[in-house]
């Protein structure tokens with residue numbers, strides 16, 4: 001379902017577990033910072049609104065979305081987290097660089113999640129232009145950071161239930 005048909009911040013039809021027991025790491029790309037900062041604020045507020053303790057939320061900037069994978073890997077190697085949220089914004093430029101970054105981050109994030117058996121959330125906008133990014137970072141289509149946070153809570157809860 002396209003984002004145009006499902007607002008990224010609408011979770012009225014879903015049950016969200018309490019985030020209170022969980023510790024979250026958030027890795028944020030500095031490229032397109034006006035967008036990624038909005039994603040971060042959305043993610044942080046969504047975690048707190050669902051019970052996460054501020055002291056259990058840690059944030060780590062990385063230069064670009066390509067570095068989100070290694071940022072998540074370093075965080076999980078360090079330990080002590082129940083989920084990692086990766087936030088970035090990749091906007092198509094003149095060359096095929098966009099394709100390589102998007103593929104690398106999507107595959108990289110998935111591989112890190114499997115490597116550590118921990119939820120690693122792909123909160124990365126991959127857009128044709130700046131306006132599409134604005135629309136998905138608190139604009140008319142909601143905030144991808146909200147979606148990433150709720151996903152992290154649900155996956156951390158699932159991991160906890162399967163562990164016990």
Ligand SMILES: Nc1c(NC[C@H](O)[C@H](O)[C@H](O)CO)[nH]c(=O)[nH]c1=O
Nearest residue numbers: 029031063064065066088089090091
């Ligand atoms: N063009 C975008 C980039 N490019 C930078 C890469 O992510 C990476 O930091 C660089 O290739 C060095 O390894 N990053 C974004 O997050 N968004 C872009 O639109």
Ligand SMILES: CC(=O)[C@@H](O)COP(=O)(O)O
Nearest residue numbers: 091092093094095097098
């Ligand atoms: C996604 C990118 O790396 C891209 O924004 C860089 O722009 P260009 O493809 O014009 O070099």
